[in-house]
Amino acid sequence: MPISFTPIEEEDSWFGTTWSIDDENELAKIIARVAIGQARVAEKILQATNPPSPSPKYPKSGFSAARELLAVKSGDKTYHRDGWVFQVISWVAAQLSYKNAYIRTPQMIKADKGLDGLLIEVDGDSISKAVILEDKATENPRQKIQSSVLPEFEVFERGERDNELIASVTSLLERSSCTDPDSLVAEILWDEKRAYRIAVTVGDAHATADGLKKLFKGYDVSVSGDREKRRGDTLHLKDFRTWIDEISNKAIAIIDMEERKNNV
Template sequence: MPISFSPIHEDGRWHGSTWTVDDEDALAEMIARVALGQSRAVERILSATDALPADYPTGGFAGAMALLTVEEGADAYHRDGWVFQVISWIAAHRQDDDALIRAPQMIKADKGLDGLMIQFDEGDVARVVICEEKATENARQKISGSVWPEFANFETGARDNELVATVTSILERSGDADADKIVADILWSDARAFRVAVTVNETHATEAGRRRLFKGFEGVVSGEVMRRRAETFLLDDIRAWIASIAAKAANIVAEAEEQADV
């Protein structure tokens, strides 16, 4: 698998992991598959239930390239944010084989939920996990200025209509016949949790650095520590690394298009 994890935590405040990319080529292929609309094929290999198909689709190449590249004169933030959301989605599947996880959005600048998971406990729905995923050079500023306010807004119930629609869609896709009851159970009983995933540099790569980075989490999301998950991905040069993995994925898409034209 392309990503491995090392556990991190701050007692009583939050728990989570740091990520390490072990196989960039495998990761790039998964990103390319998602860009081409094959997220379900990637899900199967991440769940160890199947292998990636040898063939690629015969269309969708232009749209995939638009997700993986940056137009001349444009900044890379939207592309980088989308690629990081895909990586975070891959990480979430690797961390929880049984969860239902919404596939990445196929729009670079989508302003809705970054991600959403439905987790199970011994076969029963345990919680819905609201995810915020940020590729940034200023991790603490992004978390305190953007992520915490988003989580606080969800905690008030102000965006429950968005949660209902998204959770219902995921459950219906899974074939669950009683989606409405499950939605009621996990939302109206407040069985929700929060997951923040963020790129970091050496400043926030130590225990003390992570303590500063996620300061205030328990003030925004109260209750048991399982409601607060924190994930970090250490990169020396965030923009350069994401540009590199995106370029590898774009090359895979380009090669698939060439084969489709043969």
């Protein structure tokens, strides 16, 4: 698998994992699949429960659009591309770390202003949690969490975005094996079943136990209740923008290769 996980936590405050990228080439292949519009194929590969055999070919069209998602044109904001790639990596991590969940596929628009991600954990035939995901690829993770992520979670806690959450949860349930998604939505939203996950890039300053404590300070204030509502995941990279550029270029090379195969 492309990513492995090391548990991290602060007692009674939050829990989570640190991600390690174990196979960049495999991760680049998954990113390329998602960029070309084949997230469902990527999901089957990651789950390894019903892998496509033989693996579906890339479609004959869409190569240019996929490259645009992964490239930074002159005058473009680098952080838009970096944010999208990190959301895909976050989705991969969710696929591997949540074993019983319906997970929304990544958005196909850079700088989308909606929910970064959403997943629904299941326990047998019942829903245990609706988890709101916030993904931040940033040089200033503490500042971003404090100024952007936690205030956003507070809005959800007050119920001010419930219309958006209802629509997203319903849509995700419709993709699952659920036969009556509407009957479950109220239970998820109003019965203490919403939870949160922050995924963020960090440097050396936030890679230690003390650094992690400072990073997620205030999480339990913005989101009260049981610790299981508050997950925090990190990806430790010394120069994450260079790394994202490199893995994006690997994914583009895979797309280029598939396009040449289709033109033979």
